[in-house]
Every structure is written in structure tokens, then in C-alpha cells.
Amino acid sequence: xxxxxxxxxxxxxxxxxxxxxxxxxxxxxxxxxxxxxxxxxxxxxxxxxxxxxxxxxxxxxxxxxxxxxxxxxxxxxxxxxxxxxxxxxxxxxxxxxxxxxxxxxxxxxxxxxxxxxxxxxxxxxxxxxxxxxxxxxxxxxxxxxxxxxxxxxxxxxxxxxxxxxxxxxxxxxxxxxxxxxxxxxxxxxxxxxxxxxxxxxxxxxxxxxxxxxxxxxx
Numbered sequence: 001x002x003x004x005x006x007x008x009x010x011x012x013x014x015x016x017x018x019x020x021x022x023x024x025x026x027x028x029x030x031x032x033x034x035x036x037x038x039x040x041x042x043x044x045x046x047x048x049x050x051x052x053x054x055x056x057x058x059x060x061x062x063x064x065x066x067x068x069x070x071x072x073x074x075x076x077x078x079x080x081x082x083x084x085x086x087x088x089x090x091x092x093x094x095x096x097x098x099x100x101x102x103x104x105x106x107x108x109x110x111x112x113x114x115x116x117x118x119x120x121x122x123x124x125x126x127x128x129x130x131x132x133x134x135x136x137x138x139x140x141x142x143x144x145x146x147x148x149x150x151x152x153x154x155x156x157x158x159x160x161x162x163x164x165x166x167x168x169x170x171x172x173x174x175x176x177x178x179x180x181x182x183x184x185x186x187x188x189x190x191x192x193x194x195x196x197x198x199x200x201x202x203x204x205x206x207x208x209x210x211x212x213x214x215x216x217x218x
Contacts, residue, residue: 101125
């Protein structure tokens with residue numbers, strides 16, 4: 001199976017590495033690259049891809065928001081989310097938004113190729129960690145947890161705050177102003193009925209929304 005693939009990933013080194021891997025293994029006959037969400041949307045409007053590998057963290061917008069816009073432009077596109085975040089953080093949100101699967105950047109070559117080929121064939125890719133996250137989600141019988149009321153940007157801010165990042169760090173990472181990030185923080189605290197960062201961090205740790213193992217961050 002030789003595929004046409006779009007890599008929408010913010011780090012050039014990662015894009016080049018994945019592109020080389022897919023070409024060398026004969027998985028793809030064409031691999032285009034996009035550094036931002038805007039670039040990805042333009043590419044999808046101009047070309048038809050078998051698979052879009054879409055990063056959660058892009059310089060200009062959250063990957064889940066890009067996914068939603070992309071699916072409006074190309075409803076049948078097979079989008080595989082690609083992220084450093086664990087599956088149980090973003091998998092449910094991504095699948096609800098139309099993703100065909102969610103792939104952690106920690107996977108090995110065989111898992112990546114298998115996932116890409118699976119979604120290209122029209123199936124969903126569900127890792128064991130994602131299956132567990134989905135099982136936890138449906139076990140609540142539709143009851144919405146506090147963090148599920150958050151927008152994608154608010155949720156991303158929540159996870160970064162709980163990881164110990166300051167407002168300035170988050171603003172730089174998301175290409176936003178400190179004032180905007182502060183607004184997200186205020187909104188998420190209100191929605192979740194929390195008072196401060198200590199309560200926020202306790203909630204995130206209790207619900208295992210962030211992996212605080214230093215070896216898994218970055």
C-alpha cells in the first residue's frame with residue numbers, strides 16, 4: 001500500500017524523520033509537510049490525502065480545532081492524531097471531533113506504520129491505552145466530568161498548569177498573550193468550580209490527566 005500522506009507537525013526534525021521513514025519503508029509514495037494548522041488546512045483544500053498525521057500542538061492553533069475545521073473541508077479524510085500527550089488525555093476529544101485514531105510519539109516504527117495503514121484502509125486505530133480511556137469515558141453513562149466541559153484550549157491550559165508551567169511558559173508554547181492564557185485559566189477554574197492552582201493540580205493528578213514522569217514530558 002503506497003499512500004499520499006500529509007504530516008502536520010510543528011517540529012521540522014520530527015517531520016523529516018517520519019517522512020524519511022515512510023518513504024524508505026515503501027508506505028508512502030508522497031509525503032507533504034505542514035508546520036502550522038493554517039498550512040494543513042490549505043494543503044487539504046488543494047490535495048487529496050489518504051492519511052493526515054496531525055499534531056495536537058501546533059504553533060497557531062490546537063490540533064483538535066484544526067481537526068474540526070479539516071473535517072468540515074474533507075469529511076472523509078482519515079486523520080491520525082500524533083502527540084506527545086498520552087492517549088487518555090486527548091483521545092476521547094479527538095475521536096469525538098472526527099479523528100480515525102490517536103498515536104503517541106513514543107510508539108515504535110511498527111506501531112506507527114500499522115496505525116497509518118489501518119486508518120488508510122478506513123478503520124479506526126485504537127491502542128490499548130486509548131481503549132482504556134474510552135472504556136472509562138463510557139462507564140460514566142453520559143455523565144460529564146468537570147474537565148470535559150472545557151474547550152480544547154482551556155483543557156490544554158489545564159494540563160500545562162498542572163504540569164507546573166507558568167502563564168508565560170504556556171503563552172510562549174501556544175503563541176498566545178499572557179492575558180489570553182490568564183483568561184483561559186479563569187474560565188476553566190470557574191467551569192470546574194476550583195479556587196486555585198493547588199486544587200487544579202490535585203484534580204488533574206486524581207484523574208490521571210497528566211503524566212508527571214519527567215521522562216515522558218517534552
